[in-house]
Amino acid sequence: MIQIEQLSKKYKNADHFSLLDLDLKISSGEIFGLLGPNGAGKTTLISILCGLIKPTSGTFTIDGLDFASAKKKLKQLIGIVPQEYALYPSLTAYENLYYFGSMYGLKGKIFKESIDKHLDILGLHKFGDKKVKSFSGGMKRRVNLIAGILHQPKVLFLDEPTVGVDVQSKTAIIDYLRELNAKGTTIVYTSHHLNEAELFCTNVGIIDHGQLICLGTPKELIQKEEGAKHLEEVFLSLTGKALRDYA
Numbered sequence: 001m002i003q004i005e006q007l008s009k010k011y012k013n014a015d016h017f018s019l020l021d022l023d024l025k026i027s028s029g030e031i032f033g034l035l036g037p038n039g040a041g042k043t044t045l046i047s048i049l050c051g052l053i054k055p056t057s058g059t060f061t062i063d064g065l066d067f068a069s070a071k072k073k074l075k076q077l078i079g080i081v082p083q084e085y086a087l088y089p090s091l092t093a094y095e096n097l098y099y100f101g102s103m104y105g106l107k108g109k110i111f112k113e114s115i116d117k118h119l120d121i122l123g124l125h126k127f128g129d130k131k132v133k134s135f136s137g138g139m140k141r142r143v144n145l146i147a148g149i150l151h152q153p154k155v156l157f158l159d160e161p162t163v164g165v166d167v168q169s170k171t172a173i174i175d176y177l178r179e180l181n182a183k184g185t186t187i188v189y190t191s192h193h194l195n196e197a198e199l200f201c202t203n204v205g206i207i208d209h210g211q212l213i214c215l216g217t218p219k220e221l222i223q224k225e226e227g228a229k230h231l232e233e234v235f236l237s238l239t240g241k242a243l244r245d246y247a
């Protein structure tokens with residue numbers, strides 16, 4: 001279970017809070033969708049939960065652990081699939097995965113077999129020895145995903161794992177995440193694909209201007225919004241149509 005209490009973040013020199021007094025509970029076994037317009041605070045929240053940046057105030061625990069007292073345990077417990085490709089372009093897919101797995105202390109025959117197995121499951125078995133710089137966006141996204149799950153995390157955080165990929169890669173990624181979840185992995189993911197989130201998530205939270213503005217199953221949120229048939233209509237009704245450009 002992830003328990004977040006009164007979490008706030010104001011970046012150095014920023015004139016506004018990117019997260020403000022956010023309370024949220026995510027139960028074990030969920031596929032939780034963190035949705036919101038550009039600049040809403042999704043990446044900021046995921047980055048804090050993964051221990052990549054520190055909150056300005058507030059607390060959170062994952063499985064009862066926090067970074068202050070149990071950093072090493074937490075790092076093993078969670079997996080991170082960042083929005084930007086965290087891959088070395090001039091290494092092969094296999095070398096990248098070997099490197100990232102080693103960072104979690106993985107080694108030996110079972111580890112190597114696990115890399116091969118995951119390359120196979122995600123349709124990359126023919127490309128393990130090819131340099132990542134020659135890969136399509138969809139292939140890079142799939143390698144990025146494998147890099148985050150080789151150590152079998154209990155909780156997996158993914159920041160827009162299906163952005164910029166074709167329907168085939170998207171389906172392979174979502175199907176694989178569903179499989180992981182069925183085996184017990186809690187999934188927290190951000191996305192701008194509201195149709196995908198509607199079908200994929202057990203619960204969603206919409207955040208805007210750093211605050212949680214609604215929470216529930218996709219079905220509940222759609223039922224609550226008069227005239228809405230899909231999550232996208234709920235989303236637009238709650239967050240408005242104004243563009244969210246920032247620089």
Ligand SMILES: Nc1ncnc2c1ncn2[C@@H]1O[C@H](COP(=O)(O)OP(=O)(O)OP(=O)(O)O)[C@@H](O)[C@H]1O
Pocket residue numbers: 011012014018036037038039040041042043044045246
């Ligand atoms: N390193 C930073 N320094 C200052 N401000 C930042 C920094 N990173 C993000 N912000 C600001 O924090 C706010 C939330 O940004 P964040 O990236 O968390 O939003 P997001 O919901 O993930 O957006 P997107 O959908 O565009 O990825 C924005 O106003 C952004 O400009």
